[in-house]
Amino acid sequence: MKRTHTCGELRSSDIGKKVCMQGWVRFSRDHGGVEFIDLADAYGITQLVFDPEDIAAGADRKAISAALKDFTRESAVSVDGIVRKRVDGTEDPKNRTGDVEVLITKANVLNRSKAPPFELGDQKESVLPGEETRLRYRYLDLRRTEMTEALRFRHRFISAAREFLEKNGFIEVETPMLTKSTPEGARDFIVPSRVHPGTFYALPQSPQLFKQMLMVGGIDRYYQIARCFRDEDSRADRQPEFTQLDMEMSFVEPKDIQDTIEGLMAHIWKKIYSKELKTPFRRIAFTEAMNSYGSDKPDLRYGLPIIHITDIVKDAPYDIFQKILSKGGIIAGFNVKAEIAKDKIGRNDVDRLIDFVKKNGLGGMTWMRATKDGLDSNIVKYFTPEILSELRKKMDVSEGDLLLLLAGPVRKVLETGGILRRKLAEDLDLVPPGTFDFAWLVDCPMFETDPASGKKDAFHHPFVMPTTPLNDENAGGASFDLILNGNELGSGSQRIHDPDVQREVFRMLGISEEKIETDFGFFLEALGYGAPPHGGIALGIDRVISILLNKETIRDVIAFPKNKKAQSLLDGSPQKVDDARLEELQILSVAIDDIDIDEIK
RNA sequence: GCCCUGAUAGUGUAGCGGCCUAUCAUGAAGCCCUGUCGAGGCUUCGACUCGGAUUCGAAUUCCGGUCAGGGCGCCA
Numbered sequence: 001m002k003r004t005h006t007c008g009e010l011r012s013s014d015i016g017k018k019v020c021m022q023g024w025v026r027f028s029r030d031h032g033g034v035e036f037i038d039l040a041d042a043y044g045i046t047q048l049v050f051d052p053e054d055i056a057a058g059a060d061r062k063a064i065s066a067a068l069k070d071f072t073r074e075s076a077v078s079v080d081g082i083v084r085k086r087v088d089g090t091e092d093p094k095n096r097t098g099d100v101e102v103l104i105t106k107a108n109v110l111n112r113s114k115a116p117p118f119e120l121g122d123q124k125e126s127v128l129p130g131e132e133t134r135l136r137y138r139y140l141d142l143r144r145t146e147m148t149e150a151l152r153f154r155h156r157f158i159s160a161a162r163e164f165l166e167k168n169g170f171i172e173v174e175t176p177m178l179t180k181s182t183p184e185g186a187r188d189f190i191v192p193s194r195v196h197p198g199t200f201y202a203l204p205q206s207p208q209l210f211k212q213m214l215m216v217g218g219i220d221r222y223y224q225i226a227r228c229f230r231d232e233d234s235r236a237d238r239q240p241e242f243t244q245l246d247m248e249m250s251f252v253e254p255k256d257i258q259d260t261i262e263g264l265m266a267h268i269w270k271k272i273y274s275k276e277l278k279t280p281f282r283r284i285a286f287t288e289a290m291n292s293y294g295s296d297k298p299d300l301r302y303g304l305p306i307i308h309i310t311d312i313v314k315d316a317p318y319d320i321f322q323k324i325l326s327k328g329g330i331i332a333g334f335n336v337k338a339e340i341a342k343d344k345i346g347r348n349d350v351d352r353l354i355d356f357v358k359k360n361g362l363g364g365m366t367w368m369r370a371t372k373d374g375l376d377s378n379i380v381k382y383f384t385p386e387i388l389s390e391l392r393k394k395m396d397v398s399e400g401d402l403l404l405l406l407a408g409p410v411r412k413v414l415e416t417g418g419i420l421r422r423k424l425a426e427d428l429d430l431v432p433p434g435t436f437d438f439a440w441l442v443d444c445p446m447f448e449t450d451p452a453s454g455k456k457d458a459f460h461h462p463f464v465m466p467t468t469p470l471n472d473e474n475a476g477g478a479s480f481d482l483i484l485n486g487n488e489l490g491s492g493s494q495r496i497h498d499p500d501v502q503r504e505v506f507r508m509l510g511i512s513e514e515k516i517e518t519d520f521g522f523f524l525e526a527l528g529y530g531a532p533p534h535g536g537i538a539l540g541i542d543r544v545i546s547i548l549l550n551k552e553t554i555r556d557v558i559a560f561p562k563n564k565k566a567q568s569l570l571d572g573s574p575q576k577v578d579d580a581r582l583e584e585l586q587i588l589s590v591a592i593d594d595i596d597i598d599e600i601k
Numbered sequence: 602g603c604c605c606u607g608a609u610a611g612u613g614u615a616g617c618g619g620c621c622u623a624u625c626a627u628g629a630a631g632c633c634c635u636g637u638c639g640a641g642g643c644u645u646c647g648a649c650u651c652g653g654a655u656u657c658g659a660a661u662u663c664c665g666g667u668c669a670g671g672g673c674g675c676c677a
Contacts, residue, residue: 026639033635047638054635073628090636098638115629118612121639127627129612132669185677205677232676359604461677509677553670564670 001080001106008044012099014083021046021102022078022110024143025071026121037071039079039102040121042148047092047101048079056082059105067107074113074120074140080106116140131555135569138560150557153272154545158225160271161245164264170221170247175210177203177227182519185461187231189240197586203229206538208463209523211248212495215534216526223247225541231566236553237487237543240566244490248536254478254494257535258440261482261492265438277438281482285443294418299486301437302430304340306417308332309405312390318382320363324407331407332417333366338400340428345402349427356423357406360416366405370397377403411451422486436548439483446470446477447508455510462505465494465535470501470508482539489544492537499527 001020010019023041037048050068055061071077081102092098117137118129122145128134134141141147162172181188181202188202204210206228214222226246234240249257262279269277282300289298292305310330313321321331336345345353350367357365368377375388375397383391395403404420406413425431446466447456458464460479467476479493496502502524506516516524542554555561562568582589 029637029640031635031637031640032633034637035635036637036640038638045638049636051635087636090638092638095638115611119627119639127613127639130608130669133612182677186675230676233674235676236671238676458677463677565668 001078003078005046006043007039007041007046008096010046010083010097010100010102012085015085015100017083018080018105019083019102020078020080021048022076024113025073025075025077027073028071035068036101037068039077040143042152044097045095046097047086047095048081048104049101050104050107054103056103056105064104064107067109070109070112071107072113072115074116074143076110076113078108078110079104120144122146132563132569135555135561135563138570142559147556150545150549150551151559153549154541154557156272157268157545157548158245158541160268161264162223162225163271164267165221165223165247168221168260168263170223171219172224173214173219173222174224175204175207175214175226179204179210180519189229189231192585192587194585205230206244207246208461211246211536212463212531212534213523213526215248215250216529216531218250219248220250221248222536226538234562234564234566236555237546239542239554239558240562242554242558243541244538245541246536246538247492248534250532250534252494252533252535254480254492254535257492257494257537258480261537261539281438281440283440283442284483286441286445287443289441290414294414294416294421295486296441297481297483297486297488298418298439299422299425299431299437300439300483301432301435301485302425304334304336304421304424304430306332306414306421307335307395309391309394312394313383313387316382316384316387318379320366321407324409327409329407329409330413331405332413333395333403333405334417334421334424335395335397336402336404336424336428338370338398338402340430341400341402342428344428350402350404353404353420353423357416357420360419361412362406362408362416366407368403368405370399370401370403372399375403433550435485437485441481441483441488444477444479444481446475446505456508458505458509460491460493462509463493463495463502465496466501466505470504478535482537484544484547487543487547488540489547490537490539492535494533494535497527497531497533499524499531502527 003022004019005014005021007021007023021039023039023046026038026040026045028038029036033052035050037050038045039048050064052061052065079102081104083100084103086092086099086101117140118133119127120140120143142151165172178191178201181190181200186205188205190200190202193199193201204226207224207226211222211224224246226244227241228244229241230238231240232238247257247260249260258280262277262281266277266279269275284298284300286296289296291308292298293300294306308330309332310325313331314325316322324331354365354367366377366379368375368380370376370392374380375392380388391397395401397403406417406420408416445459446464446468448459449456459477464477464479467478469475477493479491481491482489496505502520503516506520507513511519542557545551545557546554549557551557560568560570567573576589
């Protein structure tokens with residue numbers, strides 16, 4: 001018989017029906033006579049009953065009994081039976097199907113399971129096996145409700161996104177996976193060509209150039225659920241392959257792209273949470289984000305801004321401050337208000353915070369406590385009453401507050417401040433659970449300069465339309481990041497559509513004329529055929545989903561992720577390939593430690 | 602490349618240099634049990650990541666490796 005119902009389906013209204021149920025044996029309880037089996041599938045759990053003294057007409061007691069012997073945990077089984085009401089008082093209110101049970105009339109094992117390496121079901125956090133085991137047996141891990149639900153949620157998110165985009169005239173176009181390697185940016189995964197030995201494709205880091213050329217091609221509005229590849233080290237929120245919701249639009253300006261994303265998110269919100277999402281999202285300028293929160297992706301769910309006090313204390317004869325100020329440094333800090341600090345920061349905790357700050361690269365941290373007599377600290381003696389009074393005003397000090405002051409080079413103070421802010425928020429439980437705070441990071445610079453080498457790099461990427469003359473010291477770029485709860489979900493921008501401007505940006509990045517030609521010549525040529533003003537954005541799907549589901553890592557929302565070392569514990573990749581295959585590709589694999597490269601050359 | 606944390610039965614864990622023939626739970630195997638619901642009871646099975654060092658004695662301390670995770674660098 002074919003499956004008639006899933007394991008999440010049966011209700012009281014089905015009582016009396018003859019059904020066929022198929023699924024996995026999750027738990028079974030044999031009472032020495034009557035036996036209960038929790039049959040599980042992606043949709044829920046239904047209780048099956050075998051009662052040797054209550055056999056339905058036409059059922060073969062011995063045959064059922066024999067079949068149940070092979071109903072080992074996680075075996076795939078098929079059962080015919082009759083839906084009936086549970087004995088009064090034995091209903092299971094925790095289960096949607098808990099009012100009914102299925103009396104078995106016929107049972108057979110579809111595929112017997114070996115003893116699973118770990119317990120499935122809705123286990124508490126404490127009995128979850130280590131991730132290594134979960135990844136090794138991912139197919140079993142996926143049977144867990146938590147994983148099943150994560151993947152279903154992910155699907156609903158993407159499905160709602162598609163619905164919105166299609167309604168708004170976007171069409172999905174697939175861009176190639178075998179593309180050209182570009183020297184800029186992340187390391188590429190490279191793929192050898194058999195037909196052209198010695199040459200290589202690269203897997204795309206993003207469909208950037210192709211989607212822009214789609215705009216030149218008149219596609220007007222494109223989207224793609226695009227797999228992207230970057231051969232860089234993993235993090236909790238970074239995998240070597242990941243998925244982006246990639247979009248591009250023609251004849252638009254930045255506001256149009258942002259409006260579209262806000263509409264998209266609002267639509268998804270309505271679909272999956274049945275809630276209105278507040279739009280437009282707030283805008284925060286890059287410099288404001290850095291100055292006030294020490295981050296280009298500030299978590300705005302709580303306050304605790306960095307307060308700048310350089311101007312107030314600049315004349316205080318405190319050696320350390322003076323030394324730092326003379327080198328162009330700044331002084332800034334936090335007021336940890338008594339209300340939020342409660343009693344959680346004692347003297348020892350302050351010392352720990354100082355160590356924390358030192359470990360993050362600043363010389364130290366000064367602190368003051370506000371008492372009813374004023375500010376108490378070993379450095380107040382350097383400050384005049386006027387300075388202290390201004391300080392109290394600027395930092396909004398009231399009794400019991402704790403002031404933490406950082407001094408050092410601008411960039412370092414802001415960065416460390418941002419890190420310290422996050423730590424304080426965590427330590428003091430400032431992050432409200434279950435809130436989602438979107439924001440746009442806007443007014444970004446066009447370039448950033450590596451302080452070590454002095455080399456100019458694209459802040460976002462080299463295809464961003466400049467908003468000021470390029471030779472401007474602080475040239476701006478029309479790029480914007482979507483931020484959610486302190487995470488960057490994606491970056492978008494107005495693109496350069498003028499090949500001359502594009503060429504100039506490449507030059508500013510120090511790419512030689514020759515390189516520009518070989519790496520981007522085809523693209524510049526494309527822009528030269530009436531490329532429309534266009535722009536777009538790409539959202540990291542894995543990241544959004546993991547944030548919405550409150551997961552620690554994006555691995556928990558990816559069906560088959562790689563581990564930290566970019567290996568798949570499930571299939572054992574990456575692996576060596578046969579010499580014959582390499583020979584065909586004219587590739588020779590040698591351990592670099594064993595040879596003298598120069599000698600070979 | 603660097604820093605930090607960890608590694609004990611299939612799984613999750615406890616473990617003060619000698620009370621370790623290593624705890625508990627779960628699991629597996631067997632037995633008992635007719636209304637349970639990660640059922641219960643009894644019995645059995647099953648482990649100190651590897652190599653060195655210190656020590657009379659190391660799961661425990663130290664050094665090194667391996668593996669796993671978090672982070673820095675990297676990720677235009």
